[in-house]
Amino acid sequence: MDSTSWTVIAVVAVLAAALLGVALALLLRLVRARRDLRRAGLPTGPRWVFWGAVLYLVLPTDLLPDPVYLDDIAVLLLALRSVRAAVPVREPQRGDSALSD
DSSP: OOHHHHHHHHHHHHHHHHHHHHHHHHHHHHHHHHHHHHHTTOOOOOHHHHHHHHHHHHSSOOSSOTTOTHHHHHHHHHHHHHHHHTSOOOOOOGGGOGGGO
């Protein structure tokens, strides 16, 4: 193979590694958000959303081939969004406002 082919392979490998890193970081955020919600006694939403996102990341069957982790990242972001949406909105009370400082 010539040097152009090796360059393309190296760039694709670096991009795949970066996308995998983003997917794993999102997985950690999802796990931490769910754990924090549980500790606070708040609902964590449907369990199937959390476990479905984790399974989609680790299973080899994907919408896009595995070196392209964009679909995995999208699933993890949607799961993180749904878990965070389970947090009830708290209205600020009189002495609670950050604007009064």
